[in-house]
Amino acid sequence: MRYFIQLSYKGAPFVGWQIQPNGVSVQALLEEGLQIMLKEPISLVGCGRTDAGVNAYRFFAHFDTDLTIDDQNYPFLISKLNSWLPSEIAIARIFPVPDDLHARFSAIERTYCYYVDTQKDPFTTDRAYRVYKQLDLGKMNQAAQLLLQTDDFTSFSKLHTQVNNNLCSVTYAQWEQIENQLLFRITANRFLRNMVRSIVGTLLMVGEGKIDLEQFQEIIDAKDRSKAGKSVPGHALFLENVRYDMI
Template sequence: MKKRYFIRLSYKGTNYHGWQIQPNANTVQEELNKALSTILNQPINVVGCGRTDTGVHASDFMAHFEMEEGFPFGCEKLTFKLNRFLPHDIAINEVFPVKLDAHTRFDAISRTYQYKITKHKNPFRTDSHWKNQNELDVVKMNEAAKILFEYIDFTSFSKLHTDVKTNNCKIAKAEWLEAEDELVFTIQADRFLRNMVRAIVGTLIEVGQGKMDLDGFRQVIESKNRSKAGTSVPGHGLFLAKIEYPTDLRMEDV
C-alpha cells in the first residue's frame, strides 16, 4: 500500500537554477531527490508546490513524495537524516504523512511572497536583497498596491507564453513595510502566475519613483499587456515566505 508524505523545507536559492530539475544545472529538486533516494534506497522523485526561478529563495516550501509501505523509521528521523545529507543551503523543517491524494501544488489554499530591498550597500544582504538607492515614495507605492485588490486578471504581470488555463488570481494582501534601510513588499494570494510578483514589484517601483501615477498603474492592469508593466526586479530579492493547506490533509505518523 502506497503512502504519501509532505516535506516542509527552506532553501537559499543563490547556488541553484531554481527548484525544478533541468539539464546541466544544479536545482533544489535534484538535490532533494538525490538525498531521499540515497537514504531510502530506492528512486524517489519529489513534486514541488511550484517553481522558483534562479536565485529565488524559499523560507517555506512544500514538496511531496510517495512510496510503497512507507519507510522503516519515523518522520522525525528522516528529517534528521535529510538535514545531515543535504547541502548547508537547504534545510528540512518537517516531514509528515498525508492523505494519498494530497498534492503540494494543487491543494495549497494560499501562498505568500516577500520581496526585499536594501537601500544601501550591505555585504550581508548581497544574496537576499536587491540594492536600490533611489528615493521611493512608499506611501504612493502602498496606494498603488491597494489597487490590486480590485482586480483578478493579472495578465499584465505574467510571463508570456506560459501554459496556464487562467490568469485570474485573488489577492488577499499587498503592502510595503519600511524599517531603517530595508523595504519589504509582502503579497498573499490563492495562486500566482509565472514572474508575477517580480513584475508587480517592478511596476510599483516605477510608481515610487514618480515615473507612473496611480491611474497609470490601473491602466497597466486593465491593458492585460505585459509590455505595459514595469521591468521585473531581480530574482535574488524574492522569497516564498509561507504556503498554507487545509488542516485535514495530515495523517498520523505511524
C-alpha cells in the same frame, strides 16, 4: 502512502525548484537524497515553481511510496537528509498525509516577500535589491491596493507559459519600512511565473514618480506584459509561507 516534506532553501546556487537541463535544481538534489535513503525511485511534486535564485523560507513537496516510515524514524531520516544535502537546503519536517492531499493543488494560499535596500548594506547584498532613488512609500501602497481589486494579472506574467489562465485572487499586498529596508509582502491563492518580480518592478516605478496611480491601473487593464515595469532580480524574493486546510 503519501508524505509531505517541509523545507527551506537559499536559491542562489540553483536553477530553481524544478528539474532543468541547464543546472542543479532543488528538486533534483532532494529526489536523489531520498532515493539514497529510501532505496527506491522517488518523484517529488512541489507546492510551486520558484525561479532561479529565488529563496524559500517554507516550501512543501510530496512523494508517494509503498514504504511505511515509522514515527521514530522521521528524526533519523531528516538528520540523514540534512547531512547529505548542501548547506543551502534544510529539511524541517517529513510527515504522512492523506493520499488526496496535493502539495500544489491543495494549497489555498501562498505568501511572497521581496526585500529592497534603500541604503548600502554589506550584510544584505545577497538577499535584498538595492535602489538608489527616493521612493514614495505611500504612493506605492496606494498602487498595491489596486492589486486587490484585480483578477487578471496578464500584465505581470511571463510570456508563453503553459497555464490555462492568468486569473489570481490577491488578498494582501503591502509595503512596510524596517529601518533602511523596504519589505513588500503579497498573498494570493496562486501566482504566475515572474508575477511578483514584475509587480515589484512596476510598483517601484510608482515610488520613483515615473508613473502615477492612474497609469498603474492602465497597466493592469492593458493585459500586456510589455506595458509593465522590468522584473526585479530573484535573489531578493522569498516564498514566505504556503497554507493548506489540513496542515
